[in-house]
Every structure is written in structure tokens, then in C-alpha cells.
Amino acid sequence: MCGRTALFIQQHDLEDRFDARIVTDGGYTPRYNIAPGEPLEVITNEATDEIDQYHWGLIPFWADEPEEGIINARSETADEKRVFQDAWESRPCLVLSSGFYEWQQQNGGPKQPYRVYREDTPAFAMAGLWEVWENNEQAIPCVTILTTEPNEVMKPIHNRMPVVLASDDEDRWLSADSDEREALCQPYSRDDLAAYEISTQVNNPSHDDPAVIEPREHEQSGLGEFTSG
Template sequence: MCGRFAITLPTDAMAQLFDAAPANALPEVPNYNVCPTTQIHVITGREGERRRLGAMRWGFLPSWYKSPTDGPLLINARAETIAEKPAFRAACRERRCLIPCSGFYEWTKDESGARLPWYIQRADGAPLVFAAIWQDWGQGEDRAPTCAMVTTGANDAMGRIHHRMPVILEEADWGLWLGEEGKGAARLMRAAGEEVLRFHRVDPKVNSNRASGAGLIAPIPA
């Protein structure tokens, strides 16, 4: 799964990378501690000539939720069951999106049970791009988009830290996932190759969702 991540790419660089028109109100960058229920950067399919770079709540809200706390917090959707779950199946068919980030955090535990955070990023230094789905929630002026990342079983390297990982998309697959290139997006919901990612230990201060700053992703001895 993925429960926290960092985004350091400037907004104009994101817009250029995805050939997307940016919305007026977007989350501030850099942010080294992006947490669930906050607004995050999301790319949706082409509207005319360009895709759209907008903001969505990280935490998918099904249409039947009467409030954001009316059920479980749905920040991830499992690739294995996404097409069957009532909360996700329509979005999986009709409302797929991309979530960019610079890296994400996962945790292991030491012998005493203390949580040890790791920072995971692309080995080539490029931004990570996660497969995701979205859903408008609410009524009238209060209607707002919400989203969840798609996850799958971890590859062997990532499995040493966590048994799940986000579905990571290569640039050649962005259009297919967004529905711009017909059907077949289901085949993209698989683990990335072991060579795609690298990871290092970081300071436990990131265990707090109030922590901030570039020091959160700085390596420390494992």
C-alpha cells in the first residue's frame, strides 16, 4: 500500500511532463509529507488538446457516503478486486487518473516493535507516476473530486519492506490508463520490475504526519 508520499516537482514542470493544463488552485510544492485526506495533484484524461492537472482529496468517497467519515478511509484500491468492489468498479471503468510523486514512504519494525520508515523512489531519479481512480462526491457547490491509488502485490525487492506496492506506470502507458487509447488498461495493474525502485532508511520523525521539510527524505544508516 502507500499511506504517505513526497512531491517536489514544480507545478509548471508537472504540467509540461503530462502535457496538462493546470487548474488555478493546486496544492503547494514541495511537500515532503503528503498525508491522506489532503488535496493532492492528479492528472485526468485529455479535454480537447491537453490533459488536466488538478487537485483531488486523497481518500476516495463512494457516492453513498453521507459524510467523509461515514465509512472506511479508502486511500488505496486493490488491483485484484477493483473491478468487483461496488465502491470502485465504476471508477475503474470510467474515471482513471494519474498521481505523480517524487517518492513514497513505507515502514518496517525492529525487534522492539518500533516503526522504521523507508523512502522509496525511482532508481533513475524520474518522478513516480501511480495508477489511480477518482470519484466526485457531494452535492451542488460542495461537490468535489476524491481519489485512491491502485495497489498490487509487491515485487521481491519491495516485499522486504511491505507486501503491497502502488501500481507504477511508465510514460508509454499513461494514455492507456487514462482511457485515451482504447481498452486494455487492466493489463497495467501489475508490480513494477525490481530494477525500477531504490529505497533507503529515513529519520523516524516522518512517523508524525505533522513533520515537514526536505530532511524527511535524507538517508540515514539502515
């Protein structure tokens, strides 16, 4: 799954990286600890040159009131689930990230958080689906992140991972039909994904500063075990 992420690249670098401009009300603020229910920076198939913010958690269209929503969708079954079917067919998006966080279950102890990122780029895209939940005069753009089986980096940490798109697949994800996008929903196969242990500061979403991504300090950090290449 993907239950926490970050985006802290500077605005001009972010816009250059994705060849899109920030259109969010209030502008852009780098963030190190983004939790479900908070806004995520996205690029949708309907505005490929714009970076906007959508509520993290796809709110079911049948909900009477806004709610936190569904933060992840299994890519293998998204086309079968009523809540995701329309979005799967026609509303793909890129969810922009500088790295996401995952927790490894220890032997009977507390879970150990890891930061997972790409070594080749300060920001990358995860595959998402977007929707606009509407009720009376309310309209909330919302998004869910698609997940898949873990790759070799993620297997020691968790049994799922977000669909991380190769840079040259990002435009394709937005423009492809549903069958072609299904083929892109694979464990990330390139050798630039890496992971390292961080402190439990990330467990509290109020901790939103560069200290969150600092490597955990102890004699054997485990970094070598989970970096690729």
C-alpha cells in the same frame, strides 16, 4: 498499500514532465510528506493536459457526509467492489509523486520507514481511480491509489505496493479500456525503483520539509539491500 507520498519537483519541471499545466486553485506547492485526507496532484482521463488536486481518499457515493475516504484500492478486486466499480470502468487517473513512503515491521520493535522512488525521473505516476462525491451543494473530487503485489525492491519492506506506471504506459492508462488497464496493474518490473531508510520524522505529517527524505544515519543503512539493479 500506499499511506504517505510526496511531490516536490518544481512546477515548471512537473508541467514539462507530464505535458500538462497546473490548474489548482492557489497554485502548486512542493510537499515532502502528504498524508491521507490531504490533496494529491492528479491528471484525469477527462483532462489529460491539466494537473489538478483531488482529496486523497475516495468517499463512497452513499456517504451522507464527507469523510476521509478509502486511500487505497486493491487492483485485483477493484472491479468487484461496489464503491469502486464505476470509477474502475470509466474514471482512471494518474497520481503524481516524487516518491512514496512505506514502513517495514522490525523484529518486535518500531516500524522503520523507507522512501521508495524512481532513479530515472524526479516524478512518476501511480495508477489511481477518481470520483466526485456530491451531496446537496457540495462536490468533492476524490481519488484512491491502486495497489498490487510487491516487486523485488518492495518485498523486504511490505506485502503491497502502489501500481507504479512505466512512463510510456501513463497515456495508455488514461485512454485504455478496463481490460487493458487491468493488464497494467502489475508489480513495477523495471530496474529503476530504489528504496532507502529514512528517519521517523515522516511519521508526523506536520514534518514537511527536505529533512524528511534524508537517509537515516547509522552504520548499516540497508540501502544496498533494497536498491535494484
